[in-house]
Amino acid sequence: MTTNIARLYKVAENAEGKIADVKNWKISELTEENRILTSKVELAKAELVKLEIQNGKKQYTVPSKTATPQENGITKADITEQAPVNKEKKEKKVKDAHKKAPEPTIEIADVRKLDFRIGKIVEINKHPDADSLYVEKIDCGEETLRTVVSGLVNHVPIDEMKERIVMILCNLKPVK
Template sequence: MATNGTSDLKRKQGIVSSLCKHFSLDPKAFSSQVPGNDIKTLYINILKSSGKESPQNNDEVMKWIAFADSFPSDSKACHGGLNELNTDLAKKSVLLGNGFTPSEADVIVFSVIHSSMIALSTPEKEKLPHVMRWMDYIQNSEDLGALFEKILLEKPVFEPQIAKAAAKPEVTSSAKGTVQNTKIADKPDTEKNAKKSDSAKKAKGDKEAVPEKKAPEKEASDKDKELSVSLLNIQVGLIRKAWKHPSADSLLVEEIDVGEAKVRQVVSGLAKYCSPEDLTNRRVVLITNVKPGKLRDVMSEGLVLCASNEDHTKVEPLLPPEGAKPGECISFSGIDGKPEDVLNPKKKQLEKITPNLFTDEKGVATFKGIPFMTSAGPCTSSIPKASIK
């Protein structure tokens, strides 16, 4: 590792202190081990003392330990490693762990790169937005303030989402304003008609005034609700079995585990793009509150969401990250709401929502640019800038 003895010792002391805090151990018990051992050995000794077994993703932990061990202490030489880390963090919240739960790998890498990040200028930090976001999350979630100088982070990343969230009330307000203006404009006519004859006032006043005032408000409310992705119950599924549709060459039938007592049978138009073998044991994203119905005499109880390029020559199901559990619901940051029990085909909710579903330039599935999130990270596709249906 390209560093002198003093900085190497200080770096390992920081790793031991943060790992001991992570595992709720006393770092003094390991202080004598720091000078004569590398990062890997220190980690193994601390893990054994914690009484915890090696994680299932131990190979990934070792990969990040190797990254930490080879990370240069020279601030000028560290940019390559930081750029690599920034790219890796673009699609996930933590290096390893269950979605948003930091792992020992996160703690080790944080400890190693901290001094380099502190030394960067503001413009240099702005070029590493994902690393900065991750550093801020680790230092707060692991409560490392007493061990490391706090990295201050301005958070402009959230501004676009706030702007999007604010856009809906503006539209709603405008819609309500239009309804109110219409009422105001109609009122004089009603009054004029009322003055013309008492009989007209009795005939039209009760019948026309009440329905016309209430109906537009209800329609505006329904419209807003239909445009929200929260209307859809989107879940992670695992295809247990797939086969060709008995009477349609373009269709496949899948049995999908969504964490319920019984698997769901779903018919998908994927026969041109995937074989049954390709889909078996594959994770997918599906809408589970569509109205069940038969497709060519075979019952379908869901809709598998797929990404498609512009000319539809390439189509593939969205892929939840490894670690996402069958049945867990997809979430969208800043968007809350309870999904419909069953979507009403007559309201055409899907037709109004799907134009806002697409993958970004990195293949991350989004609703209006907000990622499809699971406990293990975002759902993705190998097709960037694709439509999702």
């Protein structure tokens, strides 16, 4: 009986060894497959960027998570990421020189130009000509009260609007 138990222990040890070997083999196989797939993804990304540049789409750099700040505020990752973008821009300029038809440009709004102000609603009435509009007089700290028309009748009762603190966009053209 002791010989049977000893044999069982040997078989179990052999099985554990084989399982460990298979496990290590599978891990190495999956690691290699992961490396191959990662390289394929990088090649596909590079091809996509190349095609987007050819079609005139502007490329933007994405900040990396591993960037370490330096004393002057510029990170090492920013410096390394800026170099490929400059090359892409040079390629784009060369390719744009070959194109003769001008492409329509899309301007991106600059948020810094917007004039947001905080004010307090001093007076509020319904618009005389429209049922879904309020006419508000807002104190923004200027000499005169600002008159603002808003379409909040269906969303906020007039009593809740009185004496409210609001943020308004002030650099819009006046409309009669």
